[in-house]
Amino acid sequence: MTQSYAQVPIKTVSAANGIEYAYREVGEGREGGVPLVLLMHFRGNLDYWDPALVDALAQGRRVIAFDNTGVGRSSGTTPSTIAQMALDAIAFTDALDLTQADILGFSLGSFVAQEIALIRPALVRRIVLASAAPQGAPGMHGWAKWVIDAVGEPEIVPASVLDVFYTPSAGSRSAGEKAMGRMFTREELDAPTTWQTRQAQYDAVSAWGVPSFSLLERVTAIQAPVFVANGDSDPMILPRYSHLLAGLIPGAEIKIYPDAAHGFLFQHHEQFAGDVAHFLDRQ
Template structure:
């Protein structure tokens, strides 16, 4: 099996004229597991350890949505349009039945995909998520947006945003950074300032308080695994419980001494939990 570290980047042309960059690893056949990335993230921001663990059991697809990384076009500023674009990408690969794993802003997109095209989604994994219209989600705390939202980000800012202040979590964060920067050949294009602004606009629109929008999640009929770190300062863990209470078939798992990047800190454990969830 090709490791994610060595996976080549392919492109697929959508009906909207966008050329989508993607990577695919794992056994062919069966239902693909499609991953949706976090704020400002590209193909290289996925942890190879996590992807390889998931790919032991699944055909795993990572991709850059419109305007992100090496994909063409301009990044849209609404979650709904990002979801429509993601559906177009899946159609370009002739995929009509997938499992979705959305992380952070990707989890918002995954929710809208499941609502827009329910026949497409078998099971849904929402990592570090919150429902549209939830109170307290209109932007991130000043220290978080400063850490990850500046034109130039650094390791210290990433560690603050994605890991806790404990020695063990920060050590895991440094190991993660080593893994994602180890690849030197065939790296993805960096995300742009336009992508940053458009994605944060989308986050703010998603987080504008509107209690009536919480009812949307009752229409998601797919089984849902909701996961987060127990000390996420970007999207607080109580939103995980809120999401799970709003969908008809939701389960929550919180991971110890971890924050927004819990799925990288606990890569093998989270991957096995996802594999077990998709197998049930």
């Protein structure tokens, strides 16, 4: 791999749905290998992926991160349902002529990943669901007030984001500060997400969390191998929801990372990337 995620330029591709998608890609997969597509969290754009994590994931595989419809530099208006976000993500993979992909969805992206696996199962080879919960889980209707106040205000305050993404321990907090430093030091930054994106995404998150025991059954139809992961102190998507999700999906694996919150995958980027590689490469 010649370039880091911190160095690669933003590319665009036109999809059949009329959206111009912005994306970055790194790594060179083995011949016949399956690329890994990343799905971002609430209010995040291409810059919110930690280059240290993406570079580690790209050892031996092609990794693609993109802005979904209306996010960052991608055109259009951000939809307010997870189902439409999934259809838009599928349109992006179609535009890149991906007949099969591994999917890593983080937080909101993990909801979208589940929906992709249900809408177009032939596209998805394996799925990694980070900070994830199933649709309809009781207690998931919106986030705790202090959490949405920290990440949902018009102006994003880095210190407040750190409070949600990392634990109060010195080690976790230091890891978070380093990760944020790696994310936003590049020369070519993505366009900030808009208030319309924030509102639409939180509408989608809230609707996803309306309690419904019947909706919980939907994920039992996912047949692709699934790896569920979370931090042990995630205040945004509590670990019990990740355990619930893993219990519902046939054969799913789960790992909870210590002294970690919502940003566990950045804090433990080397270990998490190794765990993902082991999961994706296992025969």
